[in-house]
Amino acid sequence: MAHELGNIFESLPEDISKEIFSELVRGDSFKIERIVSKGHYSPASGWYDQAENEWVAVLKGEAKIAFEDGAEVHLTAGSYLTILARTKHKVTWTTPDTETIWLAVHYQ
Amino acid sequence: MAHELGNIFESLPEDISKEIFSELVRGDSFKIERIVSKGHYSPASGWYDQAENEWVAVLKGEAKIAFEDGAEVHLTAGSYLTILARTKHKVTWTTPDTETIWLAVHYQ
Numbered sequence: 001m002a003h004e005l006g007n008i009f010e011s012l013p014e015d016i017s018k019e020i021f022s023e024l025v026r027g028d029s030f031k032i033e034r035i036v037s038k039g040h041y042s043p044a045s046g047w048y049d050q051a052e053n054e055w056v057a058v059l060k061g062e063a064k065i066a067f068e069d070g071a072e073v074h075l076t077a078g079s080y081l082t083i084l085a086r087t088k089h090k091v092t093w094t095t096p097d098t099e100t101i102w103l104a105v106h107y108q
Numbered sequence: 109m110a111h112e113l114g115n116i117f118e119s120l121p122e123d124i125s126k127e128i129f130s131e132l133v134r135g136d137s138f139k140i141e142r143i144v145s146k147g148h149y150s151p152a153s154g155w156y157d158q159a160e161n162e163w164v165a166v167l168k169g170e171a172k173i174a175f176e177d178g179a180e181v182h183l184t185a186g187s188y189l190t191i192l193a194r195t196k197h198k199v200t201w202t203t204p205d206t207e208t209i210w211l212a213v214h215y216q
Binding site: 075 | 175
């Protein structure tokens with residue numbers, strides 16, 4: 001089908017013992033992915049330190065992201081945030097009771 | 109605040125007699141915007157014919173998009189679709205009873 005629809009809220013994997021990353025679309029130096037978390041968070045030590053900018057939204061569930069400068073933000077359904085390249089950050093919490101569905105757009 | 113959150117589902121304008129386009133983030137040849145519709149659709153004649161690719165998702169509400177090849181897709185909450193550059197299309201319907209909230213990512 002030429003105009004195929006996907007659905008962000010459907011086709012959730014049964015096993016989410018690990019976070020699930022699904023690439024939805026890719027362009028030149030550009031990518032959109034869906035992330036499904038359920039109680040997952042980043043390792044206590046170390047930071048994500050990305051070479052590209054990331055625009056991230058929580059579409060369902062809840063999460064917290066901490067930054068190296070000490071700030072922490074609490075994302076609920078609809079929350080979005082731009083994380084510029086080289087901004088060290090980590091996911092400190094996602095709600096363990098339900099899936100958290102993220103949309104992450106990586107761009108230059 | 110360095111890590112400012114927005115919310116896709118909040119700050120809806122009171123007057124949506126016209127569709128509302130809000131730019132959320134912009135990069136080099138890249139843009140994410142939120143679109144709020146309520147019963148709006150494209151003019152009966154003519155097509156959108158864009159020089160860039162567009163990835164579009166309906167996060168709330170419902171919409172229909174038609175293509176020059178005769179196909180029509182019905183988007184509900186969570187539906188997403190890639191519309192490649194120069195693919196002529198139009199919005200033929202959005203639900204008149206509630207806001208339809210779109211996320212549109214324009215990329216090359």
